[in-house]
Amino acid sequence: MKNYNKTLCAAMILTALSGCQSNQSDTQVTNETVIENNKNNQISQQLATKALSSSLSYDIVESLTVEVGPRLAGSEKDIIAVNWAMNKLESLGFDKVYKESVQVPAWYRGSAKASIIAPFEQPLVISALGGSVSTPDSGIQAQIVRFDTLADLQAADPDSVKGKIAFIDHKTERHITGKGYGKSVGGRSRGAVAAAEKGAVAVVIRSIGTDHDRMAHTGMMRYKDGVAKIPAAALSAPDADMINAMLKRDDNIQLLLNLTSKNLGVATSYNVIAEVTGSSKPDEVVLIGAHLDSWDEGTGAIDDGAGVAIVTAAAKLIQDLPNKPARTIRVVLYAAEEVGLVGGKAYAKQHADELTTHYIAAESDFGAGEIYQIDFNVNPAVFEQVKVEHSGMTVNGVKLGNNKATGGPDVSMMPSLGVPVASLRQDGTDYFDYHHTPNDTLDKIDPKALAQNVAAYAQFAYIMAQSELDLRPLAKKDDKK
Amino acid sequence: MKNYNKTLCAAMILTALSGCQSNQSDTQVTNETVIENNKNNQISQQLATKALSSSLSYDIVESLTVEVGPRLAGSEKDIIAVNWAMNKLESLGFDKVYKESVQVPAWYRGSAKASIIAPFEQPLVISALGGSVSTPDSGIQAQIVRFDTLADLQAADPDSVKGKIAFIDHKTERHITGKGYGKSVGGRSRGAVAAAEKGAVAVVIRSIGTDHDRMAHTGMMRYKDGVAKIPAAALSAPDADMINAMLKRDDNIQLLLNLTSKNLGVATSYNVIAEVTGSSKPDEVVLIGAHLDSWDEGTGAIDDGAGVAIVTAAAKLIQDLPNKPARTIRVVLYAAEEVGLVGGKAYAKQHADELTTHYIAAESDFGAGEIYQIDFNVNPAVFEQVKVEHSGMTVNGVKLGNNKATGGPDVSMMPSLGVPVASLRQDGTDYFDYHHTPNDTLDKIDPKALAQNVAAYAQFAYIMAQSELDLRPLAKKDDKK
CATH class of the missing domain: 3.40.630.10 (Zn peptidases)
Incomplete structure (x- = not known):
C-alpha cells in the first residue's frame, strides 16, 4: 500500500x-x-x-x-x-x-452430503449449487465419470455417461483480473444440463475457485426446459484431487450424493x-x-x-x-x-x-x-x-x-x-x-x-x-x- | 528447495x-x-x-x-x-x-452446531473438542463470557461465569517451531475443567490455529474427576472475531450450542x-x-x-x-x-x-x-x-x-x-x-x-x-x- x-x-x-x-x-x-x-x-x-x-x-x-x-x-x-x-x-x-x-x-439450501462408497469409503466436503433440486431421500449412488472440462462432457458418448454421476474437473487459473473464472464457470452454470442431456443422474464439479482449502464453492446453476433436472454440487479442491487419486487405482468410483435443497418459488x-x-x-x-x-x-x-x-x-x-x-x-x-x-x-x-x-x-x-x-x-x-x-x-x-x-x-x-x-x-x-x-x-x-x-x-x-x-x-x- | x-x-x-x-x-x-x-x-x-x-x-x-x-x-x-x-x-x-x-x-463426534441467537442471528462454524460430552438434545443456550486466556478464566470471579458459556479467545502465534501452540493449547485441554469449576455450562475456545479459515480446529480435551463435565467446542477464527465484533455492540451475546458427541468407552x-x-x-x-x-x-x-x-x-x-x-x-x-x-x-x-x-x-x-x-x-x-x-x-x-x-x-x-x-x-x-x-x-x-x-x-x-x-x-x- x-x-x-x-x-x-x-x-x-x-x-x-x-x-x-x-x-x-x-x-x-x-x-x-x-x-x-x-x-x-x-x-x-x-x-x-x-x-x-x-x-x-x-x-x-x-x-x-x-x-x-x-x-x-x-x-x-x-x-x-x-x-x-x-x-x-x-x-x-x-x-x-x-x-x-x-x-x-x-431457494432452500438444506443439507449437502456426499461420500465415496467404493473402492474406499471417504466422506467428502461439498456444497449444493444454487438452484439445485434435491436427491431422493436415500440419495443417489452411482459411478463417477470424469471430464476435464464442460466441453469434454458435451462431446462425450452418451453411453459413457448414462446412469452415472458426471464429474467436471476443470481447474480455475489464478489471475489478477479473475479471467480464470470465466473459463471454468460454465461447468457450474451449464454442467447439469449438459450432463442430463447425456443421461447422467447427477453432476458434481471441482469447485470454481483458486484455493486449496477443503471448502466447496457454491454458485448459481441453471436448468433448461425439456431437459431432466438433476442434482448439482461442487466438491472442494482436495476432494476433487482425492477422486483423481482413486481413479488411478480403480475405474469404478461409487459416489453417494444426498442433497435436500429445493426451489421455493x-x-x-x-x-x-x-x-x-x-x-x-x-x-x-x-x-x-x-x-x-x-x-x-x-x-x-x-x-x-x-x-x-x-x-x-x-x-x-x-x-x-x-x-x-x-x-x-x-x-x-x-x-x-x-x-x-x-x-x-x-x-x-x-x-x-x-x-x-x-x-x-x-x-x-x-x-x-x-x-x-x-x-x-x-x-x-x-x-x-x-x-x-x-x-x-x-x-x-x-x-x-x-x-x-x-x-x-x-x-x-x-x-x-x-x-x-x-x-x-x-x-x-x-x-x-x-x-x-x-x-x-x-x-x-x-x-x-x-x-x-x-x-x-x-x-x-x-x-x-x-x-x-x-x-x-x-x-x-x-x-x- | x-x-x-x-x-x-x-x-x-x-x-x-x-x-x-x-x-x-x-x-x-x-x-x-x-x-x-x-x-x-x-x-x-x-x-x-x-x-x-x-x-x-x-x-x-x-x-x-x-x-x-x-x-x-x-x-x-x-x-x-x-x-x-x-x-x-x-x-x-x-x-x-x-x-x-x-x-x-x-469417542463419537456426532454433529456440532452453534449459532448466535441474539443480538444478531448468525450461524457459526465449530468443531467439538475430542472427548467432549454432548449437550442436551435441545442444546445449551446461554450468555457468552469472554476471556483472553485460560489463566484469565482461572482468575475470574465465579459470579461472572456461573450459568454462562465461557469463551477463551487466546490467539495462537505463528512460529517455525510451533511454540505458539504450547502457549494457547491449555485453553483447549483444560478449558472445560476451568470453566466448570467457575460454574460455566459450556466452554468454547478460539481455535488453536494460526490460520484465518472458517474452519475450527478440533483436538483433545480432558475432564477431571469431581468437576462437572461440560460440553467443549472450538470456534473458527473468523467466528471468534465475529463474537468480538458483537461484544463491541452488546454485552449480552446469546450462544446456542448443540453437540451430539459421546464417549464410547x-x-x-x-x-x-x-x-x-x-x-x-x-x-x-x-x-x-x-x-x-x-x-x-x-x-x-x-x-x-x-x-x-x-x-x-x-x-x-x-x-x-x-x-x-x-x-x-x-x-x-x-x-x-x-x-x-x-x-x-x-x-x-x-x-x-x-x-x-x-x-x-x-x-x-x-x-x-x-x-x-x-x-x-x-x-x-x-x-x-x-x-x-x-x-x-x-x-x-x-x-x-x-x-x-x-x-x-x-x-x-x-x-x-x-x-x-x-x-x-x-x-x-x-x-x-x-x-x-x-x-x-x-x-x-x-x-x-x-x-x-x-x-x-x-x-x-x-x-x-x-x-x-x-x-x-x-x-x-x-x-x-
Missing part, C-alpha cells in the same frame, strides 16, 4: 497540468473547461484524501457482516439486510433513501437506493452500485459487502461536500445478483424511461482488492478527454485503461441500452480463494485497500457528476477500440 | 574431514573410529541421495490418505488403517512386521511395528516412530500421514542396503496419539524390560516441512561426538543443534526411562494453519520437502545404528546444556 496522502498535493499540481495539455480529440477545450476541470480535480483529490483516512467503509462492511451476515436472495435474512441498508443509508443523511421491490427466486426483495441530489442537473444520474444479497455459507464480506461499503462510503463523502456536484449520485444496492442479476435486470426495466438521463454507471463486485485501473465504455470521440478528466486517479494507484468496460454484473446490460459504463478494476488475485465459500468473511478484507477503493469511487463519481462531456453514443459492439 | 544432490559429493569430503578434526570431548577418537565414521557417512550420504530422488514417501502418504483417510482412534477406520499399515509394511519387505494391541478410548487398536534386523547388534534398537491415528475431519495428511511416510520410507532405504547396519531399526506406527499418547505410553510399558537396549528414539509428528535442525538428548560427555557423526546431515539442510531434545510426543516419556532421544526439527510455520481441521489433506504436503525429511531420517537412523558411542546416561533434568 503506497502512502497516497503524501503524494496527493503533488498530484493536484500534476493533474492540473494534465488538464492544460492539448489532447488528441477533435473537441476544442475552452479555457473555462480547463479551469473547471482543475477545480473538479482539486475536489476529487480532497475526496480521495478524506477517503484514505476514513474508517467508514470498513465500519459499514463490519456492520453488514456482523449484524446481518449471510443474506441469500429471497430468505428472511435478505429482508433483514434490506432493513439494515435502509437504516444505514438513512443514518448517513443521504438526500433520498428508498427501495424498489423486485421479485426474486427463492418467488419472493419479494428490494433494490435499495440512496441519492445525493445534483445541484444543477438533478435529473441526470451517475450510478454507483453493488449488490446487497450474498451466498449463505460465508457472511458475504468480499461478495459483496465490500462493494456495498465502497459505493456507500464514496457517496457519503460527496453528500458531505459543501457544494454538491451538478448531477445526482445514485447508490444502488441491488437485490439478488447472485441468483441471476435479478435486481440489475429489474432496475433496468423499472427505470427504462429514465435511462436516457443515466450519465454513466459502475458496479463494485469483485472484493476489496486495490483498484489498479479504470476502464470506460463511452463515446470513442470523447474517450481521451474522459481519461484526462480522471487523471487525478493515477495518484491513487489507478491507471487509465481502455474503452472496453462492461461496468459490473448488475449494470452489464446498460451499454446495450445506450448507457455508458466504467469498470474500476480491482486486484482479484485472491478473490476466487474465498468467493462463494464459508471463508467469505470480514477478516479477508484489508481496511487500507478498501479505503483506496472508496477514494477511487469518490473521485470517479464526483468527476463524472461534474463533467461537461457528452459520453454518448457508445461505439457499436464490433467497433470498440 | 536446494539442490542437495549436486552438493552431496562435496559433502562427503567435507564430512570425512570433519570426522578427522579434534573434538572437544574427553573421549579419544581412534583411527579405526575415524575410518568407520567416514564409511558410515558415505553410506548415509548415499541413503540421502536415494531418498531425494524417490517418490516412495509421497506414495505412502497418498495411499494412506486416499485409501484410508480419517482414522480416529478406536473407530472402524482405525482398524482399516492398522490393516493398511500391516499390508504396506509387509509389501515393502521389512525383516519383521507385527502389531501389538493397545486399549484406546473411543474402550476399544482395541494396535501399535504397528516393522524392523530392519541389525547385523551385529540385533537386540539393540534405533526407534523411529510416527502415529497412525488421526483426527477425523481431514484425511490426516500432515498429522501424521507424513510422519508415517517419512519413517517408513527411511527404514525401507536401510532395509534395501546390501549390508545392514549393526543395530535394529524399528519403525513404530503408534496408535491413538491424538487422544493422549496412548500408543506411546503402551509401548513404553509393554517394552519396559527392553528399554535398556533402546539405543535412541525419535518421532516424526509435525507435518512435512523441511527439517532444519537435529537436536539430541544424550549423555553430555558424547554430545559433541554425536554431532560430528551426524555432520553429513548438514548437506541436507539440517543444522546440528542442542542437547535438549524431547524426541516427539510418543517418545517423550523415553528420557525419563533412560532412553536417549533425538528431535529432527521440521519447519512448522504453516503447520497450525491446517492441524486438526478438514484442511489436513494431501495437497498440503510438498513432495520435495517430504523427501528431504526421509533423507534426514535415513541418515540419522543409519548413523545411530552404526555408532560406537555410549549415549547413556542422560543428563539429569536440571543439568542439561
Whole structure:
C-alpha cells in the first residue's frame, strides 16, 4: 500500500497540468473547461484524501457482516439486510433513501452430503449449487465419470455417461483480473444440463475457485426446459484431487450424493437506493452500485459487502461536500445478483424511461482488492478527454485503461441500452480463494485497500457528476477500440 | 528447495574431514573410529541421495490418505488403517512386521452446531473438542463470557461465569517451531475443567490455529474427576472475531450450542511395528516412530500421514542396503496419539524390560516441512561426538543443534526411562494453519520437502545404528546444556 496522502498535493499540481495539455480529440477545450476541470480535480483529490483516512467503509462492511451476515436472495435474512441498508443509508443523511421491490427466486439450501462408497469409503466436503433440486431421500449412488472440462462432457458418448454421476474437473487459473473464472464457470452454470442431456443422474464439479482449502464453492446453476433436472454440487479442491487419486487405482468410483435443497418459488426483495441530489442537473444520474444479497455459507464480506461499503462510503463523502456536484449520485444496492442479476435486470426495466438521463454507471463486485485501473465504455470521440478528466486517479494507484468496460454484473446490460459504463478494476488475485465459500468473511478484507477503493469511487463519481462531456453514443459492439 | 544432490559429493569430503578434526570431548577418537565414521557417512550420504530422488514417501502418504483417510482412534477406520499399515509394511519387505494391541478410548463426534441467537442471528462454524460430552438434545443456550486466556478464566470471579458459556479467545502465534501452540493449547485441554469449576455450562475456545479459515480446529480435551463435565467446542477464527465484533455492540451475546458427541468407552487398536534386523547388534534398537491415528475431519495428511511416510520410507532405504547396519531399526506406527499418547505410553510399558537396549528414539509428528535442525538428548560427555557423526546431515539442510531434545510426543516419556532421544526439527510455520481441521489433506504436503525429511531420517537412523558411542546416561533434568 503506497502512502497516497503524501503524494496527493503533488498530484493536484500534476493533474492540473494534465488538464492544460492539448489532447488528441477533435473537441476544442475552452479555457473555462480547463479551469473547471482543475477545480473538479482539486475536489476529487480532497475526496480521495478524506477517503484514505476514513474508517467508514470498513465500519459499514463490519456492520453488514456482523449484524446481518449471510443474506441469500429471497430468505428472511435478505429482508433483514434490506432493513439494515435502509437504516444505514438513512443514518448517513443521504438526500433520498428508498427501495424498489423486485421479485426474486427463492431457494432452500438444506443439507449437502456426499461420500465415496467404493473402492474406499471417504466422506467428502461439498456444497449444493444454487438452484439445485434435491436427491431422493436415500440419495443417489452411482459411478463417477470424469471430464476435464464442460466441453469434454458435451462431446462425450452418451453411453459413457448414462446412469452415472458426471464429474467436471476443470481447474480455475489464478489471475489478477479473475479471467480464470470465466473459463471454468460454465461447468457450474451449464454442467447439469449438459450432463442430463447425456443421461447422467447427477453432476458434481471441482469447485470454481483458486484455493486449496477443503471448502466447496457454491454458485448459481441453471436448468433448461425439456431437459431432466438433476442434482448439482461442487466438491472442494482436495476432494476433487482425492477422486483423481482413486481413479488411478480403480475405474469404478461409487459416489453417494444426498442433497435436500429445493426451489421455493418467488419472493419479494428490494433494490435499495440512496441519492445525493445534483445541484444543477438533478435529473441526470451517475450510478454507483453493488449488490446487497450474498451466498449463505460465508457472511458475504468480499461478495459483496465490500462493494456495498465502497459505493456507500464514496457517496457519503460527496453528500458531505459543501457544494454538491451538478448531477445526482445514485447508490444502488441491488437485490439478488447472485441468483441471476435479478435486481440489475429489474432496475433496468423499472427505470427504462429514465435511462436516457443515466450519465454513466459502475458496479463494485469483485472484493476489496486495490483498484489498479479504470476502464470506460463511452463515446470513442470523447474517450481521451474522459481519461484526462480522471487523471487525478493515477495518484491513487489507478491507471487509465481502455474503452472496453462492461461496468459490473448488475449494470452489464446498460451499454446495450445506450448507457455508458466504467469498470474500476480491482486486484482479484485472491478473490476466487474465498468467493462463494464459508471463508467469505470480514477478516479477508484489508481496511487500507478498501479505503483506496472508496477514494477511487469518490473521485470517479464526483468527476463524472461534474463533467461537461457528452459520453454518448457508445461505439457499436464490433467497433470498440 | 536446494539442490542437495549436486552438493552431496562435496559433502562427503567435507564430512570425512570433519570426522578427522579434534573434538572437544574427553573421549579419544581412534583411527579405526575415524575410518568407520567416514564409511558410515558415505553410506548415509548415499541413503540421502536415494531418498531425494524417490517418490516412495509421497506414495505412502497418498495411499494412506486416499485409501484410508480419517482414522480416529478406536473407530472402524482405525482398524482399516492398522490393516493398511500391516499390508504396506509387509509389501515393502521389512525383516519383521507385527502389531501389538493397545486399549484406546473411543469417542463419537456426532454433529456440532452453534449459532448466535441474539443480538444478531448468525450461524457459526465449530468443531467439538475430542472427548467432549454432548449437550442436551435441545442444546445449551446461554450468555457468552469472554476471556483472553485460560489463566484469565482461572482468575475470574465465579459470579461472572456461573450459568454462562465461557469463551477463551487466546490467539495462537505463528512460529517455525510451533511454540505458539504450547502457549494457547491449555485453553483447549483444560478449558472445560476451568470453566466448570467457575460454574460455566459450556466452554468454547478460539481455535488453536494460526490460520484465518472458517474452519475450527478440533483436538483433545480432558475432564477431571469431581468437576462437572461440560460440553467443549472450538470456534473458527473468523467466528471468534465475529463474537468480538458483537461484544463491541452488546454485552449480552446469546450462544446456542448443540453437540451430539459421546464417549464410547474402550476399544482395541494396535501399535504397528516393522524392523530392519541389525547385523551385529540385533537386540539393540534405533526407534523411529510416527502415529497412525488421526483426527477425523481431514484425511490426516500432515498429522501424521507424513510422519508415517517419512519413517517408513527411511527404514525401507536401510532395509534395501546390501549390508545392514549393526543395530535394529524399528519403525513404530503408534496408535491413538491424538487422544493422549496412548500408543506411546503402551509401548513404553509393554517394552519396559527392553528399554535398556533402546539405543535412541525419535518421532516424526509435525507435518512435512523441511527439517532444519537435529537436536539430541544424550549423555553430555558424547554430545559433541554425536554431532560430528551426524555432520553429513548438514548437506541436507539440517543444522546440528542442542542437547535438549524431547524426541516427539510418543517418545517423550523415553528420557525419563533412560532412553536417549533425538528431535529432527521440521519447519512448522504453516503447520497450525491446517492441524486438526478438514484442511489436513494431501495437497498440503510438498513432495520435495517430504523427501528431504526421509533423507534426514535415513541418515540419522543409519548413523545411530552404526555408532560406537555410549549415549547413556542422560543428563539429569536440571543439568542439561
